[in-house]
Amino acid sequence: MQLFFFYLFSLITLSGAVLVVAHPNTLSSAMSLIVSLFGVACLFVLLAAPFVATMQLLLYAGAIMVLFIFVIMLLNPSTNRLVKRLSFGGLLGILISSYLAVILVLRVVSFNKPEEVAISSDYGSLREVGQLLFSTYLVPFEVTSLLLLVAIIGAVVLGRQSLPGGRS
């Protein structure tokens, strides 16, 4: 049963990802990205990480993707132009990444397959994550607030009316 769900979710994730990359329409790419992110969230559930799965849906599908779609709608970039024939660079890119995928996967397949270790019922729960967040990971947690502040300032600064005489 679990195996079935694993394959189902993996299929959703990977086919979504392929569509993101291959679809000529930007909006469809964004929609496929939501599908792919949803698949990853389901895999997180299988991996006993409900907290991260929830965050994945809230943060990614909820916040990040809305931002993406908002910008796509706002800019309305010429979407119906099909991807023209692949450039040499693009072909090289596909070759490099498939080579990377093949060597990594071939080696990983030969790993001895450890069984899932027994985990407490508390594993991956909000309580455990919260405790770690405010003890071991206190410094990164606080520092992340600075990161978010920088992002806010950035969005405000870049979004304001242009500098007098700055725009060429």
Place this chain on the structure above:
Amino acid sequence: MTILFLAMAKALAPFLALVLSGLLLLIVTAFLPKEKTRLLFYPTLLALAGTTILVATNWVDGFPLEGGMVISDRIAYGFDLVFLLSVFLSTILSRETEEGNAHGGEYYVLTLFATAGMVLMAHSRDLLLLFIALEIMSLSAYILTSYRQSAKGAEAGMKYFVMGAFASGFLLYGIALIYGATGSTDFSVITQAGAGATGNSLWLIRIGVALLLIGFGFKIAAVPFHFWAPDVYEGAPTPVTALMASGVKAAGFVALVRLVIAFAPFTALPWVKILSVLAFLTMTIGNLIALKQTNIKRMLAYSSIAHAGYALVGLAASIKNGQIQEEALAAVLFYMFAYSLMTIGAFAIVVAMGRKGDEVDEIGDYAGLSEHHPALAAAMALFMISLTGIPPTLGFIGKFYLLRAAVSSGLIGLTVVAVLNSVISAFYYLSVVMVIYFQKEKGYRLPQLSYTLLFAVSFTAMAVIYLGLFPEELFQVAKQSFQAVVF
């Protein structure tokens, strides 16, 4: 708990000082009328100077402070000094430009936050914290790059952002694989767990380290991950370009130094070979493409790539038979310091050549500078000579220490290549000098020099000469930063 917290705060003091002053300035900005925001120039410099004093006293105190994921050893403090110096000088340059004047507030705040990110990178003992610190620095740098909102600035910011995001994807996947092999992102745990790693987990660590090298290769613009740099350097406001060439690059190097110290002893990767090839490509290609540039900022961008290559020679020399050579790492630190000084000096003159609002970037525009401003012309010539690496300048001394380390680690071939590269670079650096002194002027009138710019140029010029003649003490500082390096 309280004691732990205090220890952490003490270890993070320079970072906290920068963040707090940034926050303070942010609040002040909100209440200042727009015309007054340029006054924030002074408190920014004050904050940077204060932090520099704090870092210097901590360096003298010496003993490493550790708390949580933070390590404050002399390596961190030594690199902090490079960051603070380069940010201080490039902030001085921004006084005369659009960013520093019309919309000063957030510009200075972001500069301080970028510095805080660099400092935190130097102080991280944990890959996750290192990553977050890198993101703080990078995001601030992206915003500063497109701060002017011009077509060029926006394009530069976009290219910078896209490549930076791609690089952070590699970094993060590398961290994930290392986490998978060792169960932690903490350097000290990784080195312990890694020492006993075999088979699959060693393989995971190796792939992870390779991905990390690619990621940081992007950040320091090492060839073949350099192609974004020239456009970004050209399109960004000149003071920001100066900051990227000095501080941001040095931050990339502190991460590489930490990686080498943590991973070189046990991963059994061909470190010397990898770093040598990277250094060879970066030096040679940077210098060769710089030869045909006509825009001074692009030329300095390729020169910056080439100088990252020289510093990589030092990094390659820092591993000999799996042992860390402290002296080579000290040479890298010294070189970052030296390079920051000379390149910011050169950028200061680029800023001086531009009137408010427009920038004079073509090398041909420098013709006749020697007649109107002999002092400025002499300073530019000095920086070019120093960047080439001709004695008795700081640039020569920096290269000398690097190559001495390379020779003592047995990298003779790489040393020869580095010397040949310096010869190649002489063509384009000295052609700038030729234009300044021997070409007829085109009637470009230089605007009035402000005191701040005058200070920046004279300070860097004097430092380049003085430290070129008496480098010994500074090198001792660099050397003592790398005593008994462990995690």
Place this chain on the structure above:
Amino acid sequence: MISLVHYLIVSILLFCIGVAGFLCRRNALVLFMSVELMLNAANLAFITFARFQGNPSGSVIAFFVMVVAAAEVAVGLAILVLVFKNRSSVDVNEISLMKG
């Protein structure tokens, strides 16, 4: 039974699809999305390793990664809007002013 290897292969494939997308597409928005795929692949790897080691810290790290991704996207899209205001295009080849 599903093992570490299964999840790891999914993660590797996701990462490589992201890399491929980044290298062969020219639309800046799609480039951003490819980077999101790479970050998600890393998150999947973190959670997988954590699960098979019984190590609870994986969830926390994944959480940080999401926050970083959110901050990156905010700044990236702001820059993109700026580019579009100036050049009316998000194609990284079309917007090029600088060459050499």
